[in-house]
Amino acid sequence: MVVSTKSAAWRKPLALALQVAVHIGAALPLLWLFYAINAGRLGGDPVVELIHYLGLGTLRLLLLTLLISPLARWLGYGQLNRLRRPLGLWAFAWASLHFSAWMALDLGFDWSLIGSELVKRTYILLGFSAWLMLLALAITSLPALMRRMGKSWKKLHRLLYVVVLLACWHFWWSVKSGWIEPAIYLCVALLLLLWRREGVSRWLRSFKR
Numbered sequence: 001m002v003v004s005t006k007s008a009a010w011r012k013p014l015a016l017a018l019q020v021a022v023h024i025g026a027a028l029p030l031l032w033l034f035y036a037i038n039a040g041r042l043g044g045d046p047v048v049e050l051i052h053y054l055g056l057g058t059l060r061l062l063l064l065t066l067l068i069s070p071l072a073r074w075l076g077y078g079q080l081n082r083l084r085r086p087l088g089l090w091a092f093a094w095a096s097l098h099f100s101a102w103m104a105l106d107l108g109f110d111w112s113l114i115g116s117e118l119v120k121r122t123y124i125l126l127g128f129s130a131w132l133m134l135l136a137l138a139i140t141s142l143p144a145l146m147r148r149m150g151k152s153w154k155k156l157h158r159l160l161y162v163v164v165l166l167a168c169w170h171f172w173w174s175v176k177s178g179w180i181e182p183a184i185y186l187c188v189a190l191l192l193l194l195w196r197r198e199g200v201s202r203w204l205r206s207f208k209r
């Protein structure tokens with residue numbers, strides 16, 4: 001009993017430290033990006049570089065969000081679940097910057113062009129659908145809405161799985177040549193989704209024991 005009380009003592013501060021690390025880890029690359037844009041360090045085609053950087057960052061944040069709950073269960077460390085909300089919201093912020101960079105810098109806020117690209121290019125439509133779902137998840141992450149939605153909140157937030165798969169598909173179709181990088185991201189996403197399955201996670205826990 002004494003041991004569990006003592007071991008519980010570091011759990012909350014660690015969770016807090018991890019939350020701070022999430023905010024720093026998600027904000028620092030944006031500060032670097034800001035510096036790189038001003039210093040002209042984004043290569044020969046800075047707009048494309050910027051869009052790609054933000055797109056990849058979004059996908060990594062989404063995968064990290066997906067990692068949290070099976071990892072928390074595997075480690076028996078429920079406090080880790082507190083990282084899901086900030087990670088998900090940062091993923092939404094990065095996705096919105098990615099989307100805005102495309103609308104502003106690539107298409108100069110030409111709304112008719114934006115509309116026609118959305119219907120003409122399937123990979124853009126996939127990215128846009130993923131962004132719309134993320135928007136719904138971000139709005140319903142407000143504590144008051146979470147409480148009001150009760151059980152349906154959990155159901156709605158399973159949309160994250162669809163978002164991750166759409167994002168991988170969007171990535172796959174957006175690349176002009178080479179499929180290895182999108183394939184790696186897709187495999188990671190599928191493994192993370194598989195890990196959430198009760199049978200698989202029980203099997204992994206038996207190895208841990």
Ligand code: HEM
Pocket residue numbers: 051052053054055056058059062095098099102124125127128129130131134163167170171174175176
């Ligand atoms: C959850 C949302 C999204 C994620 C995770 C995401 C992710 C990505 C990734 C990983 C790439 C490829 C980066 C690379 O090649 O290094 C990419 C490219 C791109 N995405 Fe997204 N994206 C999202 C939403 C959107 C939206 C809403 C739009 C616009 C409507 C969009 C437009 C683009 C464009 C134009 C490219 C560049 C394609 C090219 O190379 O020509 N994305 N995105």
